[in-house]
Amino acid sequence: MEDMRALSYGLGQQYFEERDYRGAIRALQPVVDDTPDDVGTRLLLARAYYHAALLKPAEEQLLAVIEREPTEYYAHLMMARTLERQSRPDEAGKHRRIAAALTGDDELLKPHSL
Template sequence: MTEPFDITQPSEIDLHSEYLRADLFFAMGQSTEAARVLQPVVDAEPGNQAALELLARSYYGAAQLARAEDCLTRLVELAPANGWARRALARTLERQSRGADAAVHHRVADALGAA
């Protein structure tokens, strides 16, 4: 005999499904909702570069620049040769009026051939 499903117990989230759901929210221009859905995915998989990048893009799109900077800094630490992450970090720093900090990342992005 099977046990009945207990709806009072929290179920594990399907990280891939949540990533796809966040990607859909982001594509629809709902950056804040995308970030809300994606944060638990990044918390569960902190080394997942795709999830971290989408979270950074979501925070940037929602003008949550300090959070975007944190995600992009972590992404650059995980993948120092990621030119896109360097360029995005530089632009995030510029939006916070931190041009001198941004210049370093622009130079590295240029050296890596990032657009």
């Protein structure tokens, strides 16, 4: 089982690097289902959803990452971008402020810094 997860993750990462985001989603979703606390895989899945313009599933995955790892600045930054793409700038601002506070980088407060 561990070998299958590793294979699926590797495949998902390859698809992502090739910009086949839907292929990455198909490969990564079963891994996340099997190992829901694996923040790294879940974050990669969220990125694939985001780049595939599947913003609601991206938001759901990012919420799960933030719940498990509230100091993961990149998840907050991605959440801000995801919310901005959904025309929800007020909600996005909260996540930008958290990302900036976690990193000390005020540039993250500016929209479109991903």
